[in-house]
Amino acid sequence: MNFYSTRTTDHDTGRDPGDTDLSTSSATSSATANEAFSREDHGLAKPLGSSVRHEHWPHVPAEPIAVIECDDVDIYYGDFRAVSAVTMAYGFNEITALIGPSGCGKSTVLRSLNRMNDLIPGARVTGKISYHGDDMYGPEVDAIEVRRRIGMVFQKPNPFPKSIYANIAYGPKVTGMRVSNMDDVVEEALTRAALWDEVKDKLKESAYGLSGGQQQRLCIARTIAVKPEVILMDEPCSALDPIATQRIEDLMSELRQDYTIIIVTHNMQQAARVADRTAFFTAKPSEDTGDRTGLLVEYDVTSKMFSNPSDKRTEDYISGRFG
Amino acid sequence: MALLGLAGALSVVITVGIVVALLLPALDFFREVNVWDFLSGTRWAPRFSNPDFGVLPLITGTLWTTALALLVAVPVGLGAAIYLAEYASPRVRKVFKPALEVLAGIPSVVYGYFALAFVAPVLLEKIMRIELGTFSVLAAGLVLGIMIIPTVASLSEDALSAVPQALRQGSLALGANRMRTTLRVVFPAAISGIAASIVLGLSRAVGETMIVALAAGNQARMVDGATQDGQTMTGFIAQTATGESTPGTLGYNTLFAVGLLLFTVTLLINMISIRLVRRFREAY
Ligand SMILES: Nc1ncnc2c1ncn2[C@@H]1O[C@H](COP(=O)(O)OP(=O)(O)OP(=O)(O)O)[C@@H](O)[C@H]1O
Ligand SMILES: [Mg+2]
Numbered sequence: 001m002n003f004y005s006t007r008t009t010d011h012d013t014g015r016d017p018g019d020t021d022l023s024t025s026s027a028t029s030s031a032t033a034n035e036a037f038s039r040e041d042h043g044l045a046k047p048l049g050s051s052v053r054h055e056h057w058p059h060v061p062a063e064p065i066a067v068i069e070c071d072d073v074d075i076y077y078g079d080f081r082a083v084s085a086v087t088m089a090y091g092f093n094e095i096t097a098l099i100g101p102s103g104c105g106k107s108t109v110l111r112s113l114n115r116m117n118d119l120i121p122g123a124r125v126t127g128k129i130s131y132h133g134d135d136m137y138g139p140e141v142d143a144i145e146v147r148r149r150i151g152m153v154f155q156k157p158n159p160f161p162k163s164i165y166a167n168i169a170y171g172p173k174v175t176g177m178r179v180s181n182m183d184d185v186v187e188e189a190l191t192r193a194a195l196w197d198e199v200k201d202k203l204k205e206s207a208y209g210l211s212g213g214q215q216q217r218l219c220i221a222r223t224i225a226v227k228p229e230v231i232l233m234d235e236p237c238s239a240l241d242p243i244a245t246q247r248i249e250d251l252m253s254e255l256r257q258d259y260t261i262i263i264v265t266h267n268m269q270q271a272a273r274v275a276d277r278t279a280f281f282t283a284k285p286s287e288d289t290g291d292r293t294g295l296l297v298e299y300d301v302t303s304k305m306f307s308n309p310s311d312k313r314t315e316d317y318i319s320g321r322f323g
Numbered sequence: 324m325a326l327l328g329l330a331g332a333l334s335v336v337i338t339v340g341i342v343v344a345l346l347l348p349a350l351d352f353f354r355e356v357n358v359w360d361f362l363s364g365t366r367w368a369p370r371f372s373n374p375d376f377g378v379l380p381l382i383t384g385t386l387w388t389t390a391l392a393l394l395v396a397v398p399v400g401l402g403a404a405i406y407l408a409e410y411a412s413p414r415v416r417k418v419f420k421p422a423l424e425v426l427a428g429i430p431s432v433v434y435g436y437f438a439l440a441f442v443a444p445v446l447l448e449k450i451m452r453i454e455l456g457t458f459s460v461l462a463a464g465l466v467l468g469i470m471i472i473p474t475v476a477s478l479s480e481d482a483l484s485a486v487p488q489a490l491r492q493g494s495l496a497l498g499a500n501r502m503r504t505t506l507r508v509v510f511p512a513a514i515s516g517i518a519a520s521i522v523l524g525l526s527r528a529v530g531e532t533m534i535v536a537l538a539a540g541n542q543a544r545m546v547d548g549a550t551q552d553g554q555t556m557t558g559f560i561a562q563t564a565t566g567e568s569t570p571g572t573l574g575y576n577t578l579f580a581v582g583l584l585l586f587t588v589t590l591l592i593n594m595i596s597i598r599l600v601r602r603f604r605e606a607y
Contacts, residue, residue, distance in 0.1 A: 116496060121412075148498025158489035161512050161605035171497040174507060208606075219493070226497050 060276045060301050064091025067230060067260045068113055068136075068150070073127035075108050075117065082108045083294040084286060086127075088279055090230075095252060095261045097271035097302065100281035101317070105294025106264040109281070110232050113262065114150035115143040148175050150230040151223035156239050157215035159207035159222070164190075164199050167207050167218055171226035185225055193221035194251050213244025220251065224259075231255070233263040237270065249274050268318060271302065278305040280314045349583040352576035361580065367543035367559075369577045376577070378584060380543040384460065384553035385588075387546045388535050391464025392471060392528040397521060399468075400475025404517075407476070408483035409505050420477070427473035435537030438466035443538065458540030458552035467534050471524035478523065482516020483509055487607060511605040522596040526589050532557040556585045 066089035075083040083105035090096050090113075098106045108117070115136065117123040129136045136146055159167050168186040172179050179185050186203070190196040195217040199210070207218055216236055223231055233252075237245040245267075252261055252274050265271050271278050279299040286293040298311045309315045353361070356376045364377015403423075407416050443462035447453045455461065486509045494504040510517070540552030541562050554562070560581055568575040 114496070116492065119492070119495065144495075144498055144500050147496055151498075152492075152496035154489060154492065154496075156489060158487075158493040160490060160493065160508055161607040170494070170507070171499070174494070174499040174503040175497065222493075222497065 060094065061091070062301070064089045064094060064096075064277060066090065067092045067132065068262075069128075069130045069133075070109075070112075071128040071130070073109075073112065073125060073129055075105065075112055076122075076124050076126070077108075077120065078122040081286065081289055081291050081293050083281075086296045088296060088299045090260060090262055091277060093256060093258065093260055094276040095256050095263060095274050097275035097278045098262065098264045098281065099266070099268065099271050099278060099317075100294070100297075101283065102266075103292065103294075104281040104283040106281055107234050108294065110152075110234055110262065110264050113232055114147050114152055114230070116147070116152060118143050148226055149228050150232060151226065151228035153216070153219050153223055153231060153233040153236050155235040157212055157219050159210070159215050159218050161206065161208060163204045164207050164210070164218065165203040167222050168225045171222055175226050177226065189221040189225035190218075192224050192255070193217045194247065194254070195221055211244070213240045213247060216240060216244070216248060217251065220248075220255075224255075228259070230260040230262065233261065235264050235266060238266065245270070268306075272306050275302045278302045280305065280309075280311075280317060282313055282317070345579055345582055345586065348570075348576045348579035351571075352573065352580040355573055355576075356580075365545055367554075369563075369574060374573075376580075378556075378581065380545050381554055381556045381559050381581065383546040384535070384539060384543070384555040384558065385529060387460040387549065387553065388464040388467055388539055388555055389525065389528045391461060391549060392467035393521070393525060395465055395468025396471045396475050396524050396528075400472045400520070400524070401479055401517065403472070403476040404479035404483055404520075405505055405510075407480045409501065409509065420480070423473045423477050427477065429470075431470060431531060431533040432537070434466050434470050435534040438462045438534060438538035442466055453550060455550055456540075456552055458538060459550050460539050460546055460553050461549040463535045463537075463539035464549070466538060467528050467531055470531065470534065471527050474527060475520045475524045478520030479513070479517045482513040482520065485516065486512045490607060511603075512607045515600045515604040515606070518596055518600045522593060525592060529589055529592070530557060530585065532561045536561045556581050556588075560585075 068090045070086045070088050073083070073086040074081055086109060098109060100106055111117045111120075112125050112129060113136075117125065125137055131146070131150070135141070160170060162170070165186055168189050169182050171177075172182065172185055187196060187200075190199060195214060198214060199218075202209070207215060210218060216239075220231070220236075237248050240248065249270065252263070255261060256276075263271075263275065277300065280297045281294050282297050283292045283294045285291070298305065298309060298314045300310075305314065306318060309318065361376050361378055363379065364375060365379045366375040366377045367380040368375045403419075407419055411419065439457070439462070442465055443455055443457065443459060447459075447462060447465075448455055453461070490508050490512060491504055494508045495501070499507070535555045535558045539555060539558060541554050541558060542552060543554040543559060544551070546553035560578055563574070563578050568578070
């Protein structure tokens with residue numbers, strides 16, 4: 001069995017973690033790129049994505065090759081425990097869907113995976129969330145670098161009130177990516193997000209002139225432009241019509257070849273269609289605190305989850321009967 | 324309904340009345356003094372037996388005090404606004420915001436006295452060792468700036484706080500740090516409100532009378548340095564209006580010519596800034 005093969009394209013970003021400095025190195029070898037990612041700089045290991053990919057895709061291995069792992073994770077808002085005892089691994093270059101009734105903590109879990117929770121006053125995580133084996137919440141870890149590597153797409157499209165071009169160029173600029181030609185970066189990101197053909201003649205126009213579905217693809221393109229390894233999506237299609245939704249789903253399947261994707265969705269069919277693995281959460285009053293606390297009920301390969309779930313609650317939820 | 328209509332009509336009538344009252348004596352003035360001589364003359368001596376009506380000295384006085392005021396108020400006001408909107412905890416904000424509003428309510432005569440009694444002799448001369456007379460555009464401008472800080476800070480803070488949280492999250496999720504998020508996403512999105520706050524501060528600085536009358540001096544002269552004294556347009560109006568002048572005389576009409584100029588300048592500032600904002604804003 002060999003899930004790994006060496007690959008040296010695409011993810012060589014040539015990033016200078018400090019500031020943009022075009023003068024130091026014009027020849028950006030993959031070695032220097034990886035040095036820029038090294039543990040000393042950000043307290044994070046070098047991403048798996050630069051050297052590994054599935055050869056057997058679309059076959060889903062029985063156990064995920066972990067990019068991110070949650071180990072007995074509890075998440076609190078102040079004294080309120082929103083999520084309890086989550087242990088699961090998110091597989092490399094897989095799409096993982098998080099499903100479950102409203103309020104069970106899907107968004108909370110998702111936000112904890114790139115430290116977006118840090119921005120909510122009072123939010124805190126216990127247990128261990130690791131990224132390539134390193135504690136993502138470790139004292140020497142730079143949350144900003146975590147978010148650069150683990151991007152996020154939100155429920156409501158939130159393009160910046162700038163031009164389409166500026167929306168894409170923003171990330172590479174502010175994260176200090178060494179970019180030889182920004183036009184190429186913009187074109188590549190938009191192409192990968194299946195938006196290029198629709199916007200190539202109006203790059204200088206405001207992103208607000210785009211339709212909701214186009215705006216959401218722009219947000220995906222914007223995320224891709226900083227070359228993350230993981231993309232988190234919180235109900236990315238909930239504000240979109242079926243056709244726009246279809247396009248985003250196609251895009252996700254496309255992106256899975258190079259990115260690890262974790263998506264929260266309320267749409268069962270969507271999870272069944274796109275996800276390799278599905279995790280079902282629910283909320284119940286906890287014995288010790290009395291709070292309605294979210295917990296992970298079942299996590300398995302999607303086909304198994306939807307055809308033959310082992311937990312009665314999963315089966316009820318999936319078949320539309322709430323427990 | 325009829326009462327409201329009456330109130331509306333009354334406010335229009337009053338406004339028109341003010342403009343006419345300002346315009347008529349001013350027109351009388353320009354019948355006797357050439358407009359170009361007025362605008363380009365560098366000597367202002369309307370009360371002398373051989374009077375001169377070059378208004379540039381008053382303009383330079385206003386320019387200096389206003390520019391110095393902005394130099395103080397824009398960085399401090401925007402800094403305070405950014406801190407309050409983006410970094411301060413809700414508790415700090417709850418104390419700071421009302422404090423700013425109280426500061427905005429201090430009568431300007433108090434600021435004027437503060438400039439005259441503390442800023443000029445103690446802060447500038449004793450502590451910073453800058454040689455000054457009793458009056459200077461520097462002292463007046465600094466205190467004018469302090470006076471408009473609350474205007475700039477409070478309105479800018481409103482503009483920054485009104486920027487949707489989703490934009491900040493979008494930026495942070497890309498791996499931008501907070502400062503870059505503030506400066507490159509939040510600030511441009513709030514620019515029209517911020518510009519409005521600066522323009523309002525600027526208009527207040529141009530139109531403020533008490534501080535400059537007390538601290539800048541009342542000798543109209545071409546000002547070409549911050550340590551000099553000088554008179555502003557408003558300073559002249561205050562001085563002349565409180566003296567005795569007979570309606571219909573040239574001395575009396577001078578008041579209205581300067582008033583009209585002040586009005587025009589303020590109007591121009593507003594118009595230009597509206598243009599600029601339209602051009603640069605990133606509306607969300
Ligand atoms: N910022 C916050 N502050 C305090 N409590 C929060 C916050 N965000 C979420 N919660 C609480 O945490 C629990 C889980 O919320 P979360 O948004 O993660 O649920 P969800 O599964 O994403 O729900 P939905 O499907 O409706 O989006 C809820 O009880 C919610 O009230
Ligand atoms: Mg949610």
